Amino acid sequence: MPPLIEIKNLSKYFQVPAGMLHAVENVSFTIEKGKTLGVVGESGCGKSTLGRTMIRLQEATAGHILLDGEDITHVSGKKLKEVRKKVQIVFQDPYSSLNPRLRIDDTIQEPLKNSGDYSRSQLKEKASSLMDLVGIDTRLRQSYPHELDGGRRQRVGIARALAVNPEFIVCDEPVSSLDVSIQAQVLNLLMDLQDQMGVTYMFVTHDLSVVRHISNNICVMYLGEVVEMSPSKELFSNSLHPYTKALLSAIPSIDIDQPMQPVQLKGELTSPINPKPGCRFFPRCPYARGGCSEQPQQLEEVSPQHYVACCRVHEINS
Amino acid sequence: MSNENDIFLSVRGLSVVYTSGKKIVHAVNGVSFEMKKGETLGLVGETGAGKTTIAKAILRILPHPPAKVLGGEVMLEGKDLMGVPEKEMLKIRGEKVAMIFQDPMTALNPLMTIGDQIIEGLKLHNDYGEVEAAQKAKELLEMVGIHADRFKEYPFEFSGGMKQRVVIAMALACEPELLLADEPTTALDVTIQAQVLDLINKLKEKYGISMILITHNLGVVAQTCDYVAVIYAGKIIEYGSKRDIFINYAHPYTHGLFASLPSFSIDALRLKPITGSMPDPTQLPPGCAFHPRCPFVIEECRNGEISLMEISQGHFCRCCNIQPKG
Numbered sequence: 001m002p003p004l005i006e007i008k009n010l011s012k013y014f015q016v017p018a019g020m021l022h023a024v025e026n027v028s029f030t031i032e033k034g035k036t037l038g039v040v041g042e043s044g045c046g047k048s049t050l051g052r053t054m055i056r057l058q059e060a061t062a063g064h065i066l067l068d069g070e071d072i073t074h075v076s077g078k079k080l081k082e083v084r085k086k087v088q089i090v091f092q093d094p095y096s097s098l099n100p101r102l103r104i105d106d107t108i109q110e111p112l113k114n115s116g117d118y119s120r121s122q123l124k125e126k127a128s129s130l131m132d133l134v135g136i137d138t139r140l141r142q143s144y145p146h147e148l149d150g151g152r153r154q155r156v157g158i159a160r161a162l163a164v165n166p167e168f169i170v171c172d173e174p175v176s177s178l179d180v181s182i183q184a185q186v187l188n189l190l191m192d193l194q195d196q197m198g199v200t201y202m203f204v205t206h207d208l209s210v211v212r213h214i215s216n217n218i219c220v221m222y223l224g225e226v227v228e229m230s231p232s233k234e235l236f237s238n239s240l241h242p243y244t245k246a247l248l249s250a251i252p253s254i255d256i257d258q259p260m261q262p263v264q265l266k267g268e269l270t271s272p273i274n275p276k277p278g279c280r281f282f283p284r285c286p287y288a289r290g291g292c293s294e295q296p297q298q299l300e301e302v303s304p305q306h307y308v309a310c311c312r313v314h315e316i317n318s
Numbered sequence: 319m320s321n322e323n324d325i326f327l328s329v330r331g332l333s334v335v336y337t338s339g340k341k342i343v344h345a346v347n348g349v350s351f352e353m354k355k356g357e358t359l360g361l362v363g364e365t366g367a368g369k370t371t372i373a374k375a376i377l378r379i380l381p382h383p384p385a386k387v388l389g390g391e392v393m394l395e396g397k398d399l400m401g402v403p404e405k406e407m408l409k410i411r412g413e414k415v416a417m418i419f420q421d422p423m424t425a426l427n428p429l430m431t432i433g434d435q436i437i438e439g440l441k442l443h444n445d446y447g448e449v450e451a452a453q454k455a456k457e458l459l460e461m462v463g464i465h466a467d468r469f470k471e472y473p474f475e476f477s478g479g480m481k482q483r484v485v486i487a488m489a490l491a492c493e494p495e496l497l498l499a500d501e502p503t504t505a506l507d508v509t510i511q512a513q514v515l516d517l518i519n520k521l522k523e524k525y526g527i528s529m530i531l532i533t534h535n536l537g538v539v540a541q542t543c544d545y546v547a548v549i550y551a552g553k554i555i556e557y558g559s560k561r562d563i564f565i566n567y568a569h570p571y572t573h574g575l576f577a578s579l580p581s582f583s584i585d586a587l588r589l590k591p592i593t594g595s596m597p598d599p600t601q602l603p604p605g606c607a608f609h610p611r612c613p614f615v616i617e618e619c620r621n622g623e624i625s626l627m628e629i630s631q632g633h634f635c636r637c638c639n640i641q642p643k644g
Contacts, residue, residue, distance in 0.1 A: 042507035184577075185591045209581070252535065254536050256560050262513075
């Protein structure tokens with residue numbers, strides 16, 4: 001059986017006044033059906049662009065996207081509409097991603113209407129069962145988005161994404177604007193839905209503790225490139241790329257007896273516009289040396305299922 | 319209680335409301351705490367708990383209307399800031415007490431160079447000439463790790479982390495004794511957050527600054543604060559040393575906050591979140607404001623004032639049905 005999602009050498013560039021912005025560069029991976037891939041990285045690393053490109057909200061510059069073994073990179077018209085039923089997205093900001101003039105009930109009915117698969121009476125029924133599923137109280141269903149708090153709004157966003165029974169959902173920072181107690185409720189909901197419906201997620205976030213909790217596999221991005229990819233537990237117990245190490249060390253621990261000792265990175269993200277061919281982490285890397293800036297870094301399988309893009313990976317981890 | 323003379327800042331019975339039409343939002347409902355010099359107090363709580371309102375009330379920068387301070391005193395080194403004339407307050411802001419705002423993108427004036435913005439505060443509080451002020455501003459930039467060459471650049475030319483460092487430089491410009499830091503790292507990426515926290519900690523140590531750190535991030539509190547106050551619906555529901563709150567927490571809400579956090583060490587299949595959401599601040603439930611969400615609710619919780627009780631030395635909890643640990 002092929003994996004549900006496979007992307008091969010996917011790139012997305014944007015033409016900007018200063019040159020060509022390499023937002024996503026040559027990314028390849030697969031996601032098995034019913035599993036969750038977490039994509040982590042800091043702002044501007046291309047993780048959201050990757051998600052949006054994979055579900056055809058943006059056109060890929062190069063590479064291929066396979067859904068159930070079928071290439072959907074360039075499908076259009078009726079075929080694209082079929083694809084849209086299979087792939088959906090939950091957006092980061094539950095405030096701006098809902099139409100302020102549509103009642104909650106209507107917001108959820110809209111994709112159902114678009115699908116053309118439901119009669120009028122079925123619409124109401126399906127919408128109401130979706131709202132039951134994600135836990136939106138009956139009394140709130142005729143409300144407008146501004147009457148709801150962030151957590152409830154995000155539930156509406158999830159119900160809307162689930163409406164067409166998709167196989168694959170890109171969750172783009174779905175809990176980062178929520179308070180911790182509400183965040184935990186939404187994470188549990190997403191995991192319950194996966195258990196019940198077997199839906200596959202790509203979970204894009206900058207929050208490493210969230211990603212560890214929800215993902216089977218994790219892919220770490222830096223300036224458009226995947227620098228490390230491995231099963232979730234392995235990444236946290238045995239991170240190998242210098243950037244992943246720095247990222248993990250920078251998380252403030254709630255263990256008060258364990259003072260934070262972050263790997264001090266020099267400077268901040270360098271520009272993704274017209275990047276040089278070598279390692280993009282090179283200017284900030286504590287292990288950098290001459291050669292790193294010259295040769296492009298290739299993802300190498302250093303142990304089963306564990307991929308790292310660093311030419312010094314063996315030296316610095318021995 | 320500690321010696322009266324050691325107390326640097328003491329807030330007593332602070333209450334603030336916001337009026338919106340006929341509705342009254344009870345944002346801060348009788349908050350009291352005290353701090354000694356050089357200490358860092360963390361104010362922890364969720365959106366709408368009243369954390370930022372407390373800080374702004376101390377500095378007296380709440381917009382009035384809609385905000386109104388109903389009562390309370392803020393004693394800074396024995397002087398009640400609530401009674402100080404506005405003219406004197408202008409001197410206190412920046413010189414004695416300074417604030418770092420949450421969002422570095424909106425805290426800076428986009429039409430002024432960052433150098434001019436730092437100079438503005440410096441000249442207001444000191445008798446500096448143009449050259450002297452510029453010199454001092456450049457020193458401040460270097461102190462927060464920004465090259466003095468960038469003195470004449472505008473905010474849009476800086477990244478988020480650098481803008482936040484500029485905001486910190488501005489807050490420290492007049493060497494304040496108390497720093498109110500409102501979510502200073504929330505808008506930043508983790509590696510940059512680590513740099514900024516490290517900077518704040520170093521500066522605090524160097525100048526002996528006291529700090530109130532407002533955040534919803536418990537990890538940041540664990541790494542920076544000496545004491546912690548957990549705020550819910552405008553009230554302190556638990557207060558104590560970092561150890562009291564992180565290890566020996568007693569309030570069901572504090573417990574719920576920790577249970578909501580995904581852990582790095584434990585493989586929990588599901589988190590145990592607090593059910594429901596924050597109460598409507600225009601209609602706070604009677605009794606304990608947390609009782610509609612509390613798993614240990616008893617009849618007493620539903621009415622009357624629940625008082626803050628000292629459950630061990632220096633550790634206070636506002637709960638009438640404290641559960642034994644474990």
